[in-house]
Amino acid sequence: MSRITLKVDVDTLRGTLEGVPALQRMLDHHQARATFLFSLGKDNTGRALRRVFRPGFLKKVSRTSVVEHYGLKTLSYGVLLPGPDIGKKAAAEMRAIANAGHECGIHTWDHVEWHDQVRTRDAAWTLQRMQQSYDRFGEVFGHAPATHGAAGWQMNETAIRQLDAWGMLYASDGRGAAPYFMSIGGQPCKHMQLPTTLPTLDEILGVDGLTVDNVHEHLLGLTDPNRHGPRDHVFTLHAELEGQKLAPIFDRLLAGWLQQGHTLGTMGDYHTTLTQQMLPIHPFAWGEIPGRSGELIVDLPTV
Numbered sequence: 001m002s003r004i005t006l007k008v009d010v011d012t013l014r015g016t017l018e019g020v021p022a023l024q025r026m027l028d029h030h031q032a033r034a035t036f037l038f039s040l041g042k043d044n045t046g047r048a049l050r051r052v053f054r055p056g057f058l059k060k061v062s063r064t065s066v067v068e069h070y071g072l073k074t075l076s077y078g079v080l081l082p083g084p085d086i087g088k089k090a091a092a093e094m095r096a097i098a099n100a101g102h103e104c105g106i107h108t109w110d111h112v113e114w115h116d117q118v119r120t121r122d123a124a125w126t127l128q129r130m131q132q133s134y135d136r137f138g139e140v141f142g143h144a145p146a147t148h149g150a151a152g153w154q155m156n157e158t159a160i161r162q163l164d165a166w167g168m169l170y171a172s173d174g175r176g177a178a179p180y181f182m183s184i185g186g187q188p189c190k191h192m193q194l195p196t197t198l199p200t201l202d203e204i205l206g207v208d209g210l211t212v213d214n215v216h217e218h219l220l221g222l223t224d225p226n227r228h229g230p231r232d233h234v235f236t237l238h239a240e241l242e243g244q245k246l247a248p249i250f251d252r253l254l255a256g257w258l259q260q261g262h263t264l265g266t267m268g269d270y271h272t273t274l275t276q277q278m279l280p281i282h283p284f285a286w287g288e289i290p291g292r293s294g295e296l297i298v299d300l301p302t303v
Contacts, residue, residue, distance in 0.1 A: 002230040004223065004262045005194065005270040006034035007149055007172055010239040011111045013043040016090035019243025020097055026247065028100070030254040032264035035172075036097050036239075037107035037149040040136040042083035046075050047112045083110075087136045094140050103266040105147035109133040115152035123158040130162050147171055147267050149236075153196070153296035157184050157284060164190045170271040172196060172234060175289055176299025179274055181281045188281045192274065194267055195299050196236045198222060201246055203291030216252040225260060232270065 008023060010016050020036065027034055087094075098104045108114040109132045118126060137145045148163055150173040160182060163171050168191050176195030181188045198219060204210050210218055223233055235253075237243075242250035257264060287298035 002223075002225060002262050003232045003270055003273065004257050004264050005232070005234040005267055006032065006264060007196065007234055007236045007267060008034050008036045008239055008243075009107055009149065009151070009236055010036060010038045011107070011151070012039070012045050012240055013084050013086045013089060015239035015243060016086055016093050019239030019241075020093050022247060023237075023239060023243040023250075024097055024100055024102070026251055026254065027102070029251075030258060030264070032254060032258075033102055033266050033269070034264075035103040035105060035147065035149075035267040036094075037105045037147075038086070038094055038137070038140075039107045039109070039111045039151070040087040040133045040140070041085060041109035043086050044083040044110055044112045047116075087140055091140045098141060103146065103268050104137075104141060105145045105149060105267070106133045106137055107149055108151035109136070111151045114150075115154050118150075118154050118156050118159060121156065126156055126158040127162060130159060134166065149173060149267075150297065155297050160184060160189060160284060170194055170267060172236075172267060174297030174299060175287075178232075178299075179270075180279050180299055182284055182299075183281050184284050192271060192279065193299070194234055194270055197233045198235045199289075199291065200236050200238070201241060201249060202238070203289065207291060212246070212249060216249050216256060219253060220256040220260065223257060223260060223262065232273075234267075234270070 006027075008020075010020060016038065023034070094104065109129045114129060118129075134145065144166070145168075147168055148171040150159070150171075153174050155173050160173070161184065170192040172194045174193065174195045175197075176193070177197060179192055179194050181191075182193050183189065201215060204218065205212065205215055219235075221227065223231075225231070237250060254264065282299050285298055286295040288295055289298070
């Protein structure tokens, strides 16, 4: 039986307060579990607008209606308004999703800062930010995090090595076709990478005639076992999108995946099915993904 692993990136305070509980209700309705990866420090979402000159950014913004999905208040954080501390203001919502039986892990400390700077920052900066998120996770949940999923699929070599130092067994920090072990400088890491294999909604909405009414059909076509045979996938969704305005699309996806015969579960669930398999070792690498601006961590060949 094939598996769809549900990985939820939670980037903002609004996504944590509103999107996460909405997703919990939807997942409960379909008797599905997911991995929620939290941004644990300041919400400085407004600073992301500095990416306006990055190739492809404006095109993506025009397709996904950023103001509609994130709201003017969130887009003012870190620019016109001080960035609120998500881990302090939304700790109850984070604990609630864990108490409901879902897996929780680290996304980042400051989503915009990590996304835009980690590739060029040194080891000291990287370790400080990671330790902040690790410590805050412990304060919120009372135990160490089991997993990590990088903001914007952005990492550096120090960050990847730190996952091993923490003793994590699996993470989802990039894009690719199937699970693998990442190597740095020819040395394999100990933790397993479970890359996102499917396109995200914000990458494909508005492209090639895909709309809110039919985009679920496209994704279900990619996971149809009658067309492609049984194959596991990792799908990344966002609390700010599928947990709010795009919730009807995600609801149709959940129903469709169950109808196709897939098991829906967490990264931890997926990892347990892979521990006895001999997985390939591939180098730490960067590449581009259609529909997303800039480079991100990829496993070659990408999907």
